Amino acid sequence: MTDICLIFEVHQPFRLNRRFSRELLSSPSRxxxxxxxxxxxxxxxxxxxxxSRECYLxxxxxxxxxxxxxxxxxxxxxxxxxxxxxxLEQCKMxxxxxxxxxxxxxxxxxCELLCQTYYHSLSSFISNAEFIEQIRMHRKAxxxxxxxxxxxxxxxxxxxxxxxxxxxxxxxxxxxxxxxxERILGCRxxxxxxxxxxxxxxxxxxxxxxxxxxxxRFSSREWNEWPLTADKYACWLxxxxxxxxxxxxxxxTFGEHYRRxxxxxxxxxxxxxxxxxxxxLSFSTPSEVxxxxxxxxxxxxxxxxxVSWADLERDLSAWLxxxxxxxxxxxxxxxxxxxxxxxxxxxxxxxxxxxTSDHFYYMCTKGGGSGDxxxxxxxxxxxxxxxxxxxxxxxxFQSRLYLKSEKPEFRHKLILRRVSPENGFAFYVDFxxxxxxxxxxxxxxxxxxxxxxxxxxxxxxxxxxxxxWILQVIGYPELADEISKISDIKDGNAxxxxxxxxxxxRIKELxxxxxx
Numbered sequence: 001m002t003d004i005c006l007i008f009e010v011h012q013p014f015r016l017n018r019r020f021s022r023e024l025l026s027s028p029s030r031x032x033x034x035x036x037x038x039x040x041x042x043x044x045x046x047x048x049x050x051x052s053r054e055c056y057l058x059x060x061x062x063x064x065x066x067x068x069x070x071x072x073x074x075x076x077x078x079x080x081x082x083x084x085x086x087x088l089e090q091c092k093m094x095x096x097x098x099x100x101x102x103x104x105x106x107x108x109x110x111c112e113l114l115c116q117t118y119y120h121s122l123s124s125f126i127s128n129a130e131f132i133e134q135i136r137m138h139r140k141a142x143x144x145x146x147x148x149x150x151x152x153x154x155x156x157x158x159x160x161x162x163x164x165x166x167x168x169x170x171x172x173x174x175x176x177x178x179x180x181x182e183r184i185l186g187c188r189x190x191x192x193x194x195x196x197x198x199x200x201x202x203x204x205x206x207x208x209x210x211x212x213x214x215x216x217r218f219s220s221r222e223w224n225e226w227p228l229t230a231d232k233y234a235c236w237l238x239x240x241x242x243x244x245x246x247x248x249x250x251x252x253t254f255g256e257h258y259r260r261x262x263x264x265x266x267x268x269x270x271x272x273x274x275x276x277x278x279x280x281l282s283f284s285t286p287s288e289v290x291x292x293x294x295x296x297x298x299x300x301x302x303x304x305x306x307v308s309w310a311d312l313e314r315d316l317s318a319w320l321x322x323x324x325x326x327x328x329x330x331x332x333x334x335x336x337x338x339x340x341x342x343x344x345x346x347x348x349x350x351x352x353x354x355x356t357s358d359h360f361y362y363m364c365t366k367g368g369g370s371g372d373x374x375x376x377x378x379x380x381x382x383x384x385x386x387x388x389x390x391x392x393x394x395x396x397f398q399s400r401l402y403l404k405s406e407k408p409e410f411r412h413k414l415i416l417r418r419v420s421p422e423n424g425f426a427f428y429v430d431f432x433x434x435x436x437x438x439x440x441x442x443x444x445x446x447x448x449x450x451x452x453x454x455x456x457x458x459x460x461x462x463x464x465x466x467x468x469w470i471l472q473v474i475g476y477p478e479l480a481d482e483i484s485k486i487s488d489i490k491d492g493n494a495x496x497x498x499x500x501x502x503x504x505x506r507i508k509e510l511x512x513x514x515x516x
Contacts, residue, residue, distance in 0.1 A: 062265060158179045169200060337417045450500060
């Protein structure tokens, strides 16, 4: 018996305000108003209205009817969803009846919900802390809205590597769904359960050929298999060897990417009936599959080989493949220490909306078939326009963030923050002799100074490294000035004691002011 895992991705971004101008910087800067300033509520609502009418409501009705039709049979119809947090927000804002229809499907007991990042974001490459926080936000939302606790994780756009698997395991998930690319499989097939390297996490691999037959080729008259009918597709599934076939596509395939006139709803309605005509096929959820089948092998995916479900390359190039995308993402990522130190919930929320993968997808400049797909789903006239709009808004946001950080009540928190890994202070004893110790905060710096070799202290003091890092990275000129005035102390032990006294006193003052 081969299990069919039918999974749908359900997501809509908050699209940016294309009319935004930097001149608006002088407008009222209350953080709760920034959403209206940076995003286009009218456009987003119109799009959500249309897709709800053409896709979500009619497709959910079809699925509910199919679940009811097979409810009393031995082999039931089952479906799974990966629903983004910002999709759920739009349901609540504009179409609560869409959310209610999803709740009905979940209540049927024939549906599993996957966990993902709440903001459908690239947070797995911002920082592990931010990645974990967004996963927890999503899991909490799914529990509160659907009374369902996800056991299976799907990172944004099926982005996956060994580090992501370890994070999923740490958070208690049992499995991860990702792309069954030949680049990670080699000569192996995607239609089996695998295990992540050095982890207990099970991997369910999307069969991209069979998935894309529906998602990208359904209405292509140039395809030699056109027209695609439910009975033909079911026959393909029945003749495909393996324990499980993961069919994972965008839910908007039904009614949005392909209009009703294409026959896509007829295909959806008849597919389960045709599949269950075959004695060797049954529908299962991801959790059922990983309990039923044992892993056949281990999959090893390093960060350099990160896989996704996008484009022919099936890597990160759909979002981080050109200069515009990388410049935008790096600027966004560099904001994390500052925005977390300030701790303004509204600023953090806007920052996370800007992490949504779609913004970077719109900047892709690929040609060929992949480029055609990007153009089809791009609300801008060109990738360059997408970049200009995004960077204009991001620059404005950064300016507001810096203005906020200069306020006395935030400055103390900012100085005590943890900096990004690339901005940490690495201790050396000579030019080519690293100690292996790195400080990512003033607290770290103080702790390392207590035990580091005297040669390292003298080496860095002679070069002015301590004061430079504290001034340029930590942003504490008063402390940097104090340290510069003791550079004439030659005895290493005396120098250590003086540094510890100065830094310790400053830390206590900062902590006192922060609490105050």
